[in-house]
Amino acid sequence: MDDFWDKLLMSGIVVAIALVLRFVLLFAIRRTVRALTVRSVPATGDDEQGSRTRKMLDKAAGLSSARQKQRLATLGSLLRNVVDVVLVLITLLTVLAIWGVPMAPLIASAGVGGVALGFGAQSLVKDYLSGIFMLTEDQFGVGDLIKVGELTGTVQEVTLRVTKLRDPSGTVWYVRNGEVLTLGNVSQGFSTAVIDIPVAIDADPEQVQAVLRKAVGSMAQEPEWAEKLLEEPKVLGVGSMSAGTMTMQISIKTGPDQQWGPTRAIRERAQRALAEAGIRGPILPGATLT
Incomplete structure (x- = not known):
């Protein structure tokens, strides 16, 4: 007792x-x-x-x-x-x-059961281990835009087993963490874009560049674009010439996945500035130079 x-x-x-x-x-x-x-x-x-x-x-x-x-x-x-x-x-x-x-039989039984469970649930263990590494390495977080294989979507939820994404069409995808072999995070770092501005091939390149610099050179200082542009747009110069078209290029550096709005604004400003300066657009096939 x-x-x-x-x-x-x-x-x-x-x-x-x-x-x-x-x-x-x-x-x-x-x-x-x-x-x-x-x-x-x-x-x-x-x-x-x-x-x-x-x-x-x-x-x-x-x-x-x-x-x-x-x-x-x-x-x-x-x-x-x-x-x-x-x-x-x-x-x-x-x-x-x-x-x-007695611990020996219990431990032996647990070992055999663990081996059987490991063979049957090895994909589940792989998912959990991958999820732990994703979280500790901060590969992505909720709200990030990521690319997983051919799938692109915004992260809705992250767990140790699966990651939930929503693609641009609104479809929700559940991706097992163990199946993520290649991953690209669009929302980390910064984004860049090169914008092509076509003009007539007989236009003066120096004049075109001067007009474009005046039109877009101070966008990053404007309140509307200050939170998106990391630096002022740069006029790179002539990018290509073909048929009746000379293409000028402008490069921008923005926050992650924020290049779309500034890109559209730069095209609009360039078109208005070139029209006001009397610089013609691309010469259509069959037209004559004057």
Whole structure:
């Protein structure tokens, strides 16, 4: 009878130690996540333009406070789940050992079952491991526009097993993390675009470039485009000449996936500026030069 109470007491001590250890570990995880969440990312850059550009790039690269908070919260939840599973397993095995349950057959049976389960659920394990690496490496986050194989869509939700995307047509796709072999994140870093402006082949290249620089050279300073353009548009010069067309090229550098609006605006401004300067458009086949 004394042996029973001794085993019961030892089991209670093991469970109490596990509960205290769980409390300490979860407290440490919460404090660490909270400390990392409130820590601000220092912005570099001496002038206003450089500071604005740095903030936009930091946001695109996943360094914004909202993105960091979301990522850290997900990792904190993952760590808490791991702590719970490990502590429950160790506590259960220790209590069973105290009560004299033979561990060798149990461990052997668990090993055989684990091997069978591993063969049957290896794709599931692959999905979870890939999901863990995606989260820890911050390959993408909710709201990012990504390309997975032939699929392009906006990330709606990220879990350890699947990633939910919505493509431009509105269709929701569920992509298993273990099947993601090649991934491109359009929303990180910056985007560039080269805009072709066709004019008549007999136009003066220097005059055309001067007109275009005046029309688009200060767009990044305008409030409408200040949050999208990382630098002023650059007139590159003549890109090609064919038949009756000379093509001038303008390059822009914008925030991630934000090149579409500035591209349309530059085409409109170029057309108006060239028309006001009397510079003709491409010469159609059969037309004569004057």
